[in-house]
Amino acid sequence: MCPQPTDAARTQEEVSAMTDEPVPADLSRLWRLPDRARLGRPAELDVERVVRAAVELADRRGIGAVTLAEVASTLGFTKMALYRHVGSKNELFELMSDLALGPAPGIDTEPGQWRTGLRRWAHALRAEFLAHPWLPQLPISGPPRGPHSIGWLDAALRALAATELDWATKVGIVMLVDMHVRQSSLLTQQLTDARQGTGLDEAAVNQNYGAALARLVDPHTLPQAAELFASPLFQSPPDDPADGDFVFGLELILNGVAAEIESKA
Template sequence: MSEETIPVELARLWRLPAPHRQGRPPALDVDRVVAAAVELADDQGLAAVTLDKVARTLGFTKMALYRHVGSKDLLVELMVDAAVGAPPDIRRPPRQWRAALTDCALALRERYTRRGWLLQAPTAGPPRGPHLIGWLDVQLRALREADLDRGTKLGLLMPLDGYVRQACLQEQQMRAARGERDQADVEYEYGAALARLIDPRHFPDAAELFAADPFPESAAPGRDIAAEDFRFGLDVVLDGIAAALTRTRR
């Protein structure tokens, strides 16, 4: 595909040079716009990012931004790719594919935790920017030795990415809801209240669960329950990938 046939949105995401124009070079470019927008999101959240605000921050008009980012939707996509950043250089032996995907998932969770507004950005389609493609490349490298066609490998990775994003979003929302309260205390009160409320005649299995006191009254000092929950769910997803790989070998 020649540069002439590449869509404008992809050209901006990949920073392809614009057609040469006569006169002075532009005082504004995509990187400056995106950097200002990311800084605004870091300070005030994604909802605070508007083309007007970004333009005022840079000392330009809103119309001046359209030449470089085209639309608010593309600006958000540019911001996400820039803010997620390049993936870590994860290189493990082929048989350690599970450890490699775990490393990648934990690294992505760290990015989502550090910049929570990333989870508020809509997912309008598959990854297109260079950084997100870099994360995909790291994951594909982990499955390089698997005897699967490339489409199947991509299919295995989609639920993994979906889990990481959804688990981090749920953690973010629950953290916001409980405020300064400790997660163990909130979960214990929840379990104790439901144990008293649920009628085993109507919900026998749920009643049995809560009667077993599944949530401890307090957590050990320094224990990160959210991280433990994330790892448990991640292992379940990776077990599914392992099962798919086993079926293929058979």
């Protein structure tokens, strides 16, 4: 079961006191601000119920099965009944992403331990993507806006708080790590899907791949590629290549962050 959005949001009254501008409807739904205009009995349907049903549907059948009509049918309502609570399919995806992501992990570290903090953050995010394989498939239409996604942003920025980096650099680092986690998770998922039905694990697939290309690649015209496929890399691949590739890429990024921090010292 996905957790509720965090309590980090201001109340509707606090938001209204800060500005005369109303909160956009989609943001109000994303942060679960109460609808003060609604009177009478509580509605049979609300944003939370719709989004939870959509997440459960995606977990069971994949993101391709999630349509407004299918979610409505699951809940026993018509598609039109959903539009009061979710403005569009794209908004539903954003709501699903924020709910499934859940609260950010507690990764507070001692000052100067930014590498440990970002490493924990990246592994925690990857765990969420593995738990909900459809998450990295969702289109990205803009910066994070939901309570959970902002919580994850805050957690990563706290890891970098003691550095001398400016805000633009910190945000750029968080985006880079996020992209690495997202793309690595998506690639792992796609390769896993491609292996289904073959009866082979990833190590066996890589061995077959290396052996086939070693026979085909001409060392005179493609010398480096030929040497690669003849190397032990494909003859004795690691037990979990996907995990190794993820860690390797993450550590390269963190090494680059270390160099940037050192240049600002």
